[in-house]
Amino acid sequence: MTPEHRELIIQVRSVSYRYGGDVDRQAISEVDLEIRRGELIALLGHNGSGKSTFARHLNGLLKPYAGQVLIHGLDTRELPVHRLARHVGYAFQNPDDQLFAATVAEDIGFGPRNLGHDAAEIERRVGMSIERLGLSDIAGHHPFLLSRSTRRLVALAGVLALAPEVLVLDEPTVDLDAWAADRVLTVLRQQVADGGAVLLISHDMGLVAATADRVVILRGGHVVANGPTRAVMTDLSFLTGNSLALPPVTELAQALAPHGMRPDVLDPQEFCDAYAALWHARHPRRVMSGP
Ligand SMILES: Nc1ncnc2c1ncn2[C@@H]1O[C@H](COP(=O)(O)OP(=O)(O)OP(=O)(O)O)[C@@H](O)[C@H]1O
Ligand SMILES: [Mg+2]
Incomplete structure (x- = not known):
């Protein structure tokens, strides 16, 4: 489709x-x-x-x-x-605007409880969100005693629990x-x-x-x-004109473009494939060896 x-x-x-x-x-x-x-x-x-x-x-x-x-x-x-x-579930830019309950599990369960789900469904959703974000060791902890990065994951788990x-x-x-x-x-x-x-x-x-x-x-x-994505994220002059940067591998590819490198790669795998193709084209009879 x-x-x-x-x-x-x-x-x-x-x-x-x-x-x-x-x-x-x-x-x-x-x-x-x-x-x-x-x-x-x-x-x-x-x-x-x-x-x-x-x-x-x-x-x-x-x-x-x-x-x-x-x-x-x-x-x-x-x-x-x-x-x-x-x-629509919105995970706030600042996770502390979202968290308020006494434990991680209670915080994650707040959304499904508010949607009117029964206890078994709330438990299922909380368990699923905790597992997906790797939070099981801290399910009983107070959110504000966790690091900011973990609080961000807890806030995201609360949004996921809304499905x-x-x-x-x-x-x-x-x-x-x-x-x-x-x-x-x-x-x-x-x-x-x-x-x-x-x-x-x-x-x-x-x-x-x-x-x-x-x-x-x-x-x-x-x-x-x-x-x-490819058209927008590889357009250096447009991005810099909007105070944005190229993705790191795209920047590297564009720096190598004068040597024949494809300038519109988006991720490390594409970079490797394009670089290997260029290398083989330049050295037709040699095998590229690993590190
Ligand atoms: N609560 C608010 N009261 C008044 N002005 C606000 C408020 N929140 C945002 N603004 C203003 O609205 C404009 C857009 O802000 P917004 O926070 O949506 O931008 P943003 O793209 O999310 O920025 P950032 O990358 O810093 O998160 C800015 O001029 C900002 O100062
Ligand atoms: Mg913002």
């Missing part, structure tokens, strides 16, 4: 928002976006470009002052936040070590494989390049790009 034929979950139509008191400046302006089943969309932009403001519209925390956010065709202005929570169709993750890998970041990567991929969708807000260009199908860039609250 081509992407545009997948089921539409979220439709954002010309949404604008300004914070109270800030009458002269819109935090986001006439933003359009569609999120379909099975898509992983990355939302990028420099600090203050409106990413979190936009994300808060998807689960109804903020309501547009102009335009509409439709979830399965229903306007978020008319849907209570607990109904929206079945469709939302769309996961909106606002800088999910900040502060995380490689092990924890890998857990998050697995969660992202699983969400899409299960037929859900992901909106990933991140400054980690390597993560975006390796995971996203489509990249949307905000600048001053306006959408300035919305296109396939």
